[in-house]
Amino acid sequence: MTGTNPPTLDPTIHHPTRLTMTAFLAGCAEAEFATVRDYCEISDASVSRIVTALEQAGYVHVRKGYLGRRPRTWLSLTSQGRAALDRHLAALQALAATAHRAGTRTEQPEPDPAAHHQR
Numbered sequence: 001m002t003g004t005n006p007p008t009l010d011p012t013i014h015h016p017t018r019l020t021m022t023a024f025l026a027g028c029a030e031a032e033f034a035t036v037r038d039y040c041e042i043s044d045a046s047v048s049r050i051v052t053a054l055e056q057a058g059y060v061h062v063r064k065g066y067l068g069r070r071p072r073t074w075l076s077l078t079s080q081g082r083a084a085l086d087r088h089l090a091a092l093q094a095l096a097a098t099a100h101r102a103g104t105r106t107e108q109p110e111p112d113p114a115a116h117h118q119r
Contacts, residue, residue, distance in 0.1 A: 006095065006098075007090070007091030007092075007094040007095055008087075008091055009088055009091050009092070009095075010084050010085075010087060010088040010091075012053065012054065012057045012059065012084070013054070013059065013084060013085060013088055014088065017040060017042060017046070017050060018050055018053070018054065019088070020039075020040050021036060021040050021047075021050055021051075021054070022054065022059065022060075022077065022081060022084075022085050023085065024036060024039050024040065025060065025075060025076060025077040025081070026077050026081075026082060026085055028076075029076060030063070030074045030075065030076040031074065031075055031076070032072055032073070032074055032075075033047060033072070033073040033074070033075060036075055051075060054081065057080075057081075057084075058078060058080045058081070059077065059078055059080060059081030059084055059085075060075055060076070060077060060078065060081055061075070061076045061077075061078050062074075062075060063075075063076070
């Protein structure tokens with residue numbers, strides 16, 4: 001251990017479904033509610049609950065309007081949400097790199113069976 005603190009994961013977007021939704025929204029300027037629901041493969045109620053949490057954190061902007069006569073809801077990631085996602089992904093990468101380095105240090109090369117028989 002080096003005594004440094006581990007990278008900080010964002011608890012608001014750490015859950016896999018929240019992370020999936022946030023990452024999806026990062027890839028577009030704006031997405032319609034049903035498109036996000038279908039991509040994440042979750043119910044309307046789950047999308048609503050997750051969007052509410054992300055909106056309260058300032059990570060998602062919700063825009064309501066009409067497409068013809070039908071009401072629609074569009075979702076977009078805010079600049080704060082994009083920054084939070086970038087930090088979260090960097091923290092995940094740092095954790096993975098630390099685990100990889102730790103695993104590399106502890107792995108011992110397997111003995112060569114051919115070398116044993118040549119003695």
